[in-house]
Each structure stands twice: as structure tokens, then as C-alpha cells.
Amino acid sequence: MKKTMLTLMVVFAACALIAGLSRPAMGAVCSSCHTMHNSLDGSPMNFDSSATPNATLLRGTCAGCHAQGGASHVVSSVPQVYHTSATDLAGGNFGYIDYLGGSKGTGASDTKGHNVICIDAAITGDANLSAPPGDEFVTGIASGAASPDFTCAGEKGCHGNRGVADEAAAMSGAHHGDDSVIDGSDVPKSYRFLLGVKGVENNDATNPWENLSLAKHNEYQGADNSTTQDTGLGLTDPGDDGTISGLCGECHGDFHGVGADGMGSGSATWIRHPTDILLPPATAPFDGYDPTTTYDPTVPVAYTVPGTPARAQAVVMCLSCHAPHGSDNDDILRWNYADMDAGNGGAASDTGCFRCHMDKD
Numbered sequence: 001m002k003k004t005m006l007t008l009m010v011v012f013a014a015c016a017l018i019a020g021l022s023r024p025a026m027g028a029v030c031s032s033c034h035t036m037h038n039s040l041d042g043s044p045m046n047f048d049s050s051a052t053p054n055a056t057l058l059r060g061t062c063a064g065c066h067a068q069g070g071a072s073h074v075v076s077s078v079p080q081v082y083h084t085s086a087t088d089l090a091g092g093n094f095g096y097i098d099y100l101g102g103s104k105g106t107g108a109s110d111t112k113g114h115n116v117i118c119i120d121a122a123i124t125g126d127a128n129l130s131a132p133p134g135d136e137f138v139t140g141i142a143s144g145a146a147s148p149d150f151t152c153a154g155e156k157g158c159h160g161n162r163g164v165a166d167e168a169a170a171m172s173g174a175h176h177g178d179d180s181v182i183d184g185s186d187v188p189k190s191y192r193f194l195l196g197v198k199g200v201e202n203n204d205a206t207n208p209w210e211n212l213s214l215a216k217h218n219e220y221q222g223a224d225n226s227t228t229q230d231t232g233l234g235l236t237d238p239g240d241d242g243t244i245s246g247l248c249g250e251c252h253g254d255f256h257g258v259g260a261d262g263m264g265s266g267s268a269t270w271i272r273h274p275t276d277i278l279l280p281p282a283t284a285p286f287d288g289y290d291p292t293t294t295y296d297p298t299v300p301v302a303y304t305v306p307g308t309p310a311r312a313q314a315v316v317m318c319l320s321c322h323a324p325h326g327s328d329n330d331d332i333l334r335w336n337y338a339d340m341d342a343g344n345g346g347a348a349s350d351t352g353c354f355r356c357h358m359d360k361d
Helices: 002-021 062-066 244-248
Strands: 314-316
Touching: none
Parallel strands: none
Antiparallel strands: none
């Protein structure tokens, strides 16, 4: 009898462990995200009240869940990337883009964000671009007004598996997988579901997903590739180092790699602003910014060892200057480039470009 009870206890413990590992990463009950028939008491269950069912029994598409366009940047514990709140999450806000009517900011413009078709069915594309700038790998993504097809996820997007065409399939298992270790080995174990990317999340109970301060910010994986491009970087692979700049390089490869078309090599021969290089040593003129003590959320850095940051491990990344979803500045910059007036920084001193290049303001 005792042996039988012991066996049952082991079985129950194993089941509990499996159940714990298979719970949605967001910690929500199934009905928070899924609907079996998109119907309850005769009314649709979709977040936008649409009677059209969504793939994988979801109550919304990527945009339907994360871009509801309301007044809050977090809705029922779901982070929002399109909203009118004064607070933007770390990735920015699609609300600054022209086709959304400029629900936020000083003036709507296509240049202020990535123009993804999944946010609005009436999108007409980016009036300024026909393809990703610096498109080294010829991604086939159309940004122009004629046939826009840039999506949130999949082979024409950023999130999920970029080797899979269908958005829902590309995100399969993302919200349900074991994300206890972020090593980039699969979508659930990749930072922000960006396949292959590593990082450490800001899990602050009050301000999750925000870059606020030294104590409350996320940390992306970075690397020092100042002389050689990250190995493995390709159309659907951010490289062996798993950096966020490597992921950006999947579409904007000419801006990431070394060589004639890339960023060059060495401070005297840069032809594009480098990414995935160490922040210069803490000596003049770069000694004024130590992100481990005076972190500036408008000029974030990556680290070669996220989670245990050190000044000598700080890395310049694409997101040091750009907000991936959208910002209130042209070119999705975190600051107004026109304010960067060398020799006359004024109110812009110690901000933007001058946060690192302090001798130039």
C-alpha cells in the first residue's frame, strides 16, 4: 500500500511539473486568449467584436491582442504597442504613424514607425519606402503603397520564426512554451519572441515592459563585432551571438555587417554608425556615460552578459538610437536628430548623440 501511494505521489508530482511547464508564459487562463467558436450568448468573443474567427482559436490577431488602440499601454496584463497613453513601452508605439491618423505625437508620419499591415486593414503602405533600407539579403518585404506586406511575425515580420510564412504558425507555442531560460533556441525561449535573440526582461510588478530607470529596464544581448560580422547572420538568423542588432540585420544587413557595404572597421574608417561594438572605454570623451550607474532610457545599451551588466560590457546596438515600433521622431529615432547641433548643444546637451559623444555638444 505504501509503495502504491509513493508511486501515485511521484506520478502526481510529475504531472504537476509538466502542467507548470506548459502554462502560458503570460499566466492567463485559456479563455483570456482563446474562444472555441467565437460565440458566447450569441455575441462574438473577439476583442474587436468581429464575427470572423481567427487562426488557432484566438480572440484576436497580433494586433487584436497587442494593438487595441485604447487609452492604456497595458490591457488586462497584455502589453500594447498601439495606444494613446502618455506612457510608451520599451519598443515604442505605432500610434505615431501616418496611416493610424497620428493618434499620438506632434504630427503623423510614415517615417515615424515600422508600417506593419497587421495594425490596420486600411493600410496603404509607406509612402517613402519600397523595401527595407540596407536590404542586404533581399527580403522581399514590400513597404511601398502598391503592395505592402510587412507583418508583425513570420517571414515578412520580426517576431516568431522568420522561416515560416504564416504569422500564426510562426508564433506557434510562443505564449505557451517554457521560457524559464532565454537562450534563443526556439521562439518561446527567445527574448520578446524574436527567434534567436537573447535578453533579460524588466519584470517590475508596477512597470513591466518599460525602460524607465537604472533599476527598471530590459537588457538585450550584445556582442563586440567591431572587426568581424557575427557568424551565422542571414535572412532568418540573427547570428550565433543572438543579438538584437543581428535580428535587425536580417532586413537591414548593410547597416550591421563589416566591409565595403557595411559599417566599416575601426573608428577611423566607419562608413556607417557601428552596431554590436563595445561602448568606447570610459575615458574622454566617452567617460560621461556609464549606463550601469547613470542609465538613460533614451539611449539604452546592450550587454555582452545581460543580467550582470558592467561598463566594460556595454554594447552599442540598433535600439540605442531607434525605437522598433514607433517614436515621435523621423526614422524611428529616440530623439530629434535636428536638435543635435554640434558645438551648440544647448538644451540638447548630454542627450541623444551627445549622450555618448559628449565632446561634440
